[in-house]
Amino acid sequence: MPTALVTGASRGLGAVFADRLARRGIDLVLVARDRDGLERTAATVRGHGAVAEVLVADLADPDARASVELRLSDADRPVDMLVNNAGFEVSDEFVNSELRDLQTQIDTNITAVMSLTHSALPGMIARGSGSVINVASFAGYLPSPGSSYASTKAWVLAFTDTMAASLAGSGVGMIALCPGRMLTGKHKAPDSPSPLWLEPAAVVEQCLRDLERGRTLCTPGWIYRTVVGTLEMPRRSLRAAAKLAGRGRTQGRRPKAGTQHDTQSLTRSPSLNGAA
Numbered sequence: 001m002p003t004a005l006v007t008g009a010s011r012g013l014g015a016v017f018a019d020r021l022a023r024r025g026i027d028l029v030l031v032a033r034d035r036d037g038l039e040r041t042a043a044t045v046r047g048h049g050a051v052a053e054v055l056v057a058d059l060a061d062p063d064a065r066a067s068v069e070l071r072l073s074d075a076d077r078p079v080d081m082l083v084n085n086a087g088f089e090v091s092d093e094f095v096n097s098e099l100r101d102l103q104t105q106i107d108t109n110i111t112a113v114m115s116l117t118h119s120a121l122p123g124m125i126a127r128g129s130g131s132v133i134n135v136a137s138f139a140g141y142l143p144s145p146g147s148s149y150a151s152t153k154a155w156v157l158a159f160t161d162t163m164a165a166s167l168a169g170s171g172v173g174m175i176a177l178c179p180g181r182m183l184t185g186k187h188k189a190p191d192s193p194s195p196l197w198l199e200p201a202a203v204v205e206q207c208l209r210d211l212e213r214g215r216t217l218c219t220p221g222w223i224y225r226t227v228v229g230t231l232e233m234p235r236r237s238l239r240a241a242a243k244l245a246g247r248g249r250t251q252g253r254r255p256k257a258g259t260q261h262d263t264q265s266l267t268r269s270p271s272l273n274g275a276a
C-alpha cells in the first residue's frame with residue numbers, strides 16, 4: 001500500500017486529509033505535537049483498514065524536525081506522498097508580536113515545508129513517482145494589513161510554483177492548496193451559510209482531484225477560484241516563458257532510461273482513485 005505523511009494531523013484539515021487518504025487505502029504517518037490528537041486521528045485511519053504510524057514532533061524545532069526528515073528519507077519505508085499541512089498564524093499586528101513567535105511562525109510555515117520537501121524528494125525522484133501537497137492559503141494573495149501570516153503563505157505559493165516547474169518530467173507532482181476560510185474548528189462557524197466558508201472534506205477532495213489531474217494549484221470554492229484565476233492570468237504567460245527558457249537548462253539532466261516517469265503515477269494508482 002502507498003504511504004502518505006501528513007503534518008498537522010492531530011486536528012483540523014490535517015486530520016481530514018488523513019481520513020480521506022485512509023479511505024483510499026493509503027497508509028499514514030501522522031505528525032504533530034499533540035500525541036492524544038494524533039492517536040485520535042490514528043484510530044480513525046485504522047478504522048478504514050489502513051496502517052497509522054504516530055510521530056510526535058514540533059516542526060519548529062530543528063532537532064524534533066530531524067526525526068521527521070529521517071522518516072521521509074528512509075529508503076526501506078518509502079513515503080509516496082507528503083502533505084505539508086501544519087501551520088499557524090500569529091494574529092497580532094507585526095509590531096505588537098513577539099519576535100520569538102514570528103520566528104516560530106516562519107519555522108513552522110516555511111522552514112518545515114522546505115526541509116521536509118527536501119528530505120522527501122530524492123526518494124520520490126529516484127522512484128519516478130510521488131507527490132507533495134503544500135497547504136498555502138488564499139491569504140497568500142492578499143496584501144492584508146496586520147499579521148505577517150499572509151507573507152508565509154505567499155512563500156508556500158511561490159515555492160510550489162517554482163518546484164512544480166523543476167519537477168516536470170520527473171514523475172513527481174507538487175500542488176499548492178489555496179483555501180479561503182475553512183470550518184476546521186479554529187474559526188467560529190458563521191450564523192448563516194456562506195460561500196466564503198469552505199467544508200474541509202470538500203477542500204481535501206478537490207485538492208486530491210486536482211493533483212490527479214496534474215494541476216499545481218488548487219483553489220476550492222467558486223468565489224476564491226474566480227479571484228485567484230484573475231490574479232494568476234499574467235503569471236500563466238510568465239510560466240510559459242520560464243518553461244521555454246528552462247528547456248535548454250534542463251537538457252542533459254533528463255531522467256535515467258528505464259525509470260518510470262509517469263506523471264502523477266501515485267495519484268493515478270487504483271488505491272488513491274478509489275471511492276471516498
Ligand SMILES: NC(=O)c1ccc[n+]([C@@H]2O[C@H](COP(=O)([O-])OP(=O)(O)OC[C@H]3O[C@@H](n4cnc5c(N)ncnc54)[C@H](OP(=O)(O)O)[C@@H]3O)[C@@H](O)[C@H]2O)c1
Nearest residue numbers: 008010011012013032033034058059086087137181182184
Ligand atoms: N482554517 C482556515 O480557515 C485556513 C485557511 C487557509 C489555510 N489554512 C491552513 O491550513 C492548514 C491547517 O489549518 P487548520 O485550520 O486545520 O488549523 P488547526 O486546526 O489549528 O491545525 C493546525 C495543525 O498544525 C499542527 N501544528 C501547528 N504547529 C505545529 C508545530 N510547530 N509542529 C507540528 N505541528 C504543528 C497542529 O498540531 P499540534 O498543535 O498538535 O502540534 C494542528 O494539527 C494550516 O497550514 C493553515 O495555515 C487554514
